[in-house]
Amino acid sequence: MPSQTLKTWPHGAQLLDAHHTRFTLWAPDAHSVSVELKDGRSLQMLPRPEGWFLLDAPCPKGTRYRYCINGEFEVPDPASRAQDGGLDGYSVVVDPDDYPWQNNQWQGRPWHEAVIYELHVGVLGGYGEVAKQLPRLAQMGITAIELMPLAQFSGERNWGYDGALLYAPHDTYGSPAELKQLIDQAHGLGLMVIVDVVYNHFGPQGNYLPTYANPFFNEQTHTPWGAGINYERREVREFFIGNALMWLLEYRFDGLRLDAVHAINHPGFMHELAHQVRQHVEPARQVWLTLENEANQAFLLENDYNAQWNDDGHNVLHVLLTAETDAYYAEFVEDTTQKLARCLSEGFIFQGQNDRHGNARGEPSSHLPPTAFVLFLQNHDQVGNRALGDRLHELCPPQALRAATALLLLSPMIPLLFMGEESAAPEPFLFFTDYTGELAQAVTEGRRKEFADFSSFNSQNPGPGIPDPNVRSTFEHARPSLARADDGQRNNMLALYQQLLRIRHQSIIPRLADAQSLGAHTLAAGAVAARWLMGDNSVLHIALNLSPRPVSHTAAPDTELLFQSQPDVATQLRDRHLLAPYSALVSLVRAPHQSSPAGERP
Template identity: 45%
Template sequence: MQTLFGPSVRDDGVLFRLHAPDAGAVEVVVGGAAQAMDRDPSGFWSVLSPETGPGATYLFRVDGREVPDPASRQQADGVTGPSVVVDPGLFGRNRRLGRRWTDMVIAEVHVGTATEAGTFRGLIERLDHFTDAGYTAVELLPINGFPGRWNWGYDGVLLFAPANAYGTPEDLAALIAAAHERGLSIFLDVVYNHFGPEGNFIPSYDKSFFDPSVKTPWGAAIDFTRDTVRRFFVENALMWVDGYGFDGLRFDAVHAYLGDGRASFLKELSSSQKGLHPQPHLILENDDNLADLLERDADGGPLLFDAQWNDDYHHPLHVLATGENEGYYRPYARDPAADLARVLSEGFAYQGEPSENRGGEPRGQPSAHLPPAAFIAFAQNHDQIGNRALGERLAEIAPIEAVALLRFLTLLSPQIPMLFMGEEFGTKKRFPFFCDFEGELADAVRKGRREEFAGFSGFAGEEIPDPLSQTTFQEAKLDWSELTDPDAQEALEATRRYVAARNRYVAPKTATRFLRADRSIDRGVIRVRWQFDGGSLTLLANPHPSDSHIAVRADDRIPLHGEPVATTGTVQRTDTGAGLGPWSAALWVDA
């Protein structure tokens, strides 16, 4: 695909381009010297700058106002300053690993807080830990250029440029190469539903990039009905995957792709990746629970997207482990064990039923026919931790036995497991929300956080960490010295043990064709049996803090063959079934 956005390095110089249909005059300023650009009928301005090459800094002067390139591959210093021409030889060096999707065990990682350095190079030094813990992939929170010195990444405004806070494009390429050398796939979270509130100059010269008739929390919606708009994001996705060598992408909040162009844009994003080899893995976050985006072909391969982050898995688990039932947890508090059983066996809890969180409107589509690998299971992630008033981890707010059960279920269910960095060793290090704005924007963020989570009592207090404070950012950094603690070592060993059992018993079956799943609940004990062409898996789980064992009988529909291959808590095999203590679970495979 010919690149339309960003500079092109040629033998005779650099061709600069900017889509600015509403501009009256555009110049490129390279090294202090301005060159007038010519406009074509489609609204693109361009000019060849001779004797210019990689490393040159430049800005666009649009009707007298200097702005960075919205498709900048690198910034000299922050998102409002000069852009930098990047050596095209950097791209294409790293080849995707092509690992099988059903072999994935994912660590979600925020570059800025994963290490004390908070950089791409700093993360390289910790990659051996992730492989040693059993992970097969790391998924980076968004890394594109954002305003300020620290950010979760979801306020990006220069989507093609790695954030200066994390390092250079060369540093990022080195991180990907280092991951691949260790056999680690590496995914990237990308945000295409909005731009951040500071440093986005596109509306000043390309008003139709946005649709003012469709409102979002961030202003006018991005107009995905426009070919040039869709092309901008498709080129961005291809740069990360086919340029840098990321093994896949996670598309943030596709339910917030508003307007008439959403369906065609999602299909275009997917189809643009299908011709690549090895084919990258494509992941969704989609609160709409649209099963049709996860459909499989006759061979079991994804037609559009590999999998979706499954909030319906997280929410009932959280209610069971913590007893919390406020805000968006409220609909799952009526019968969380039943919701969890449905999620384990069918994918979504909401498959078209009215949702209290949507004012009674229906949510979701039937998903029982989809294979478990179409869903990503997690007991924690950046959102579910950071959206708490204080950013506490489960290890701080739930019994240790409950945390152990959640680890077991997440790593040994046939859904694709994902843990948030440090979860593998049970860290109690908090991960509060943080960003770096000033003035009225900073005040608006503080106010908006309280309003958005008004349904949670924790946001009513006065001791909430200031999201704009450097101290809040620093307190979110992982403390790797925790690994010397006996409890952390025990948790890490459990993670390794469960991943080993997954690799031996679960992944080989999920790699074959999914046939069906059955479930039942007996006095609160969940039973699920998954059947694949390669055999069956059977799970029993008692996700309750009861004081006595619960004895359950095997039946013809969900039999128990022999001894379990993995357990947590107290599990006793009996002649007629099994007995499970509180917060206990066991996994059986076909004899």
């Protein structure tokens, strides 16, 4: 590693004043670098120690530029703040302070208030079209929108996890100013905005770093996407930390969701990133860091990160709802109900047990608060990684889905919805890309091979009906429609989400700070009962039966009914001590000094 006393610079083009820009590139494998301007000028950069090249030049904001390496080939700035013409176009000098923010008093919201709505900006039509949906989402009870990755990728269509220029919002979604306007409008409606970031790999097309900065990568570490990132290099760590700070400080995002950090596997970098964020964000601002992490590393959630997507919770609920047992769902077939009880009681299901590959996975998590886990029934992965992109309402009994939705929206875990879920949108959400040639063919074939472990697609000709990710229609058909006034089934689903979110805001969120589990136990196959001590010393009870049979259960005395997923669930429980098939009952035992606020009962 370089000496810690050596000077480094922020990556990319930094505007010094109205007329001057500092261009900085870390290119340890290059012997010369020049800035090539769109107006035809070529400006030689000055070498600095440890592989840096630097130039202060008379270039105002809006300047279009590229870097020429060794006089042989031109590349975009890896820390480009915007692109004109995609990866093959020019990087653009951006003034980070030129947007006139309207909601300057916004400081965020407490994490326990989060009700997250995940969406894909491109599918919805760009920043302006997303902004049109914000009032509807806020009125429904959503408190945060989470944007799938925005970093510039190859082509026009992509989920976003194939980013090549991580600092540049993708040019087809709108300008940086339009992204800031979307965030500004969200804040005006009381909505937090979270962005998904990918710090574990670059996309397969458009990443030129290996040609002039090979030490950026560690050839000894292998990931599903090739050589691992070399987090031992200070320049590399600062590249990603600078990116995180850009989203949070320049764009005023309220949080980051770090994708697949199990592929990072560098606790030092993970701690440093979180520490730097906390150091640079004003103390009054509430900024949230969440993770996707198959390794279930509880230690990351103890001090540095606020929450993790609870894939374990999704997977066990999916098996109970659909009876699917293919691929990774096979890990949840045995002792399924006990695993759900563990999830509700302790957070993670895998806390050191062996997974289907025989590898120990996870750490004990019972000491963590329930708000350290983001629960979901659907997300971009769990819908889009299905062969046909089908949504959950097409896969399970409607009464069972109502019951599971009650658990999702009324448990003390942080709920996440995927766009269209709230009204049972019929449109599939499929994996899509915009590649050509051999890469396109490889992606298409890989998509079909992915389902070799799924019984519906493992014939001698696997995946004959799986849509091609590179066909434009795969992308265009993914936009979820809004329910029509005469669509009773979809409006019933929407009414359910609205009702449950009203209850969450009235009866769960005010009590959620400092909540802790009191345990969960199985009632019968497919049925569990769970309790949580809430922050005001009341006790939240949720009884859930995802089986087709009634199960024996006795409700706690003096409970106040918050929600029943079917009209007679509470009556059957009181009179016959039976929890109805495909049902959920949510109730509250108030602390002795409490009374019921007016209007709180559903």
